[in-house]
Amino acid sequence: MPEQLYTDWAIQAYLDKLAGSDPEPGGGSVAALTGALGAGLVTMVTALTLGKEKYAAVQDDMAWLRNEAEQLRADLAGFVSADAEAYAKVAAAMKMPRGTDTEKAERSTVLQAALRGAADVPLKVAEAALAVARLSQPAAEKGNTNAVSDAGVAVLLADASAQAAALNVKINLAWIEDAAFKTETWSRIESILEETGRLRDLVLALTYDKI
């Protein structure tokens, strides 16, 4: 676990730690960062549209869009470190002794709880990434045309973030024993990926039409 939030680290330092032999930060943390970058691009489109007379008719839409995107950006930025922390709990549980039956049972209880926590963070990342993908559509449709490519990049990042988060949900589910939890969680992920994929195609087509 980092001594400070990863979002306070320099980009280069984060990249260097990512590339190192420590398993965290890994794909789960990066999934969250990718989503936060997408949310930041949606906000940027609103920032380039708000206060512009040419876009007077969409000022209320843009103000709403900005608030939504900024909340998602804050949530996703928080998950950049939260994912690493959830991983650390799993790693700690793995190291618990399993010499006796009591120790085995205790380790299993703690590990199963840690795995649920580690699956929950990327699930939340995927939900937030889907929300970013949804916001990219009005950003591309109604935002400043000069910034439409930024709305297009936002949907690409939102989809990649959801897909990356899904892989990180899957690796934790693989070790979870509660079959109902596994089925329910994966079913939610599948519906998220279906919608982010649909939005990616739709918003990319909108974007290319306007460039």
Add this chain to the structure above:
Amino acid sequence: MPEQLYTDWAIQAYLDKLAGSDPEPGGGSVAALTGALGAGLVTMVTALTLGKEKYAAVQDDMAWLRNEAEQLRADLAGFVSADAEAYAKVAAAMKMPRGTDTEKAERSTVLQAALRGAADVPLKVAEAALAVARLSQPAAEKGNTNAVSDAGVAVLLADASAQAAALNVKINLAWIEDAAFKTETWSRIESILEETGRLRDLVLALTYDKI
């Protein structure tokens, strides 16, 4: 243009500037960062495989993979700021006077050169992202199975990076007058996107098979 390289900025500060009303950094810079994160994940897979007896047979492959990924990570990290600098040159050329025919001609010459530069950076990003996508395949196939999801995230980011870079090539090409340059550049982008899309499907399938 930033006073220091964006990669020396804290992640949160970069996200905040991205979300602001300054058009840079925008989607082009983020495309490069996304690719650098993908390259970092490929390196991480090699770091978790090198020196492990279980993976003795693939040590040479991993050493090669590591060198390639680290070069691409350095290149892509450099493009995070280079994209913003190329944009600044276009913005400066746009502000040149066009009162007389001489001024118009001079502005046009400078602007066309700046636009080529601004199209060239995301083209290089797309080329590097394709190279990262190619490396993610041996990372998923031969790397430490415990890190296979990181190889999967790498290909997702490489594909999103190439797609995002393509949008940024397109917006600059829209204003370039040299028809041959436009056709040639876009044709290269189309073949890059075809291959990154193919690799995304292939490496994701490989990854899900191993989780």
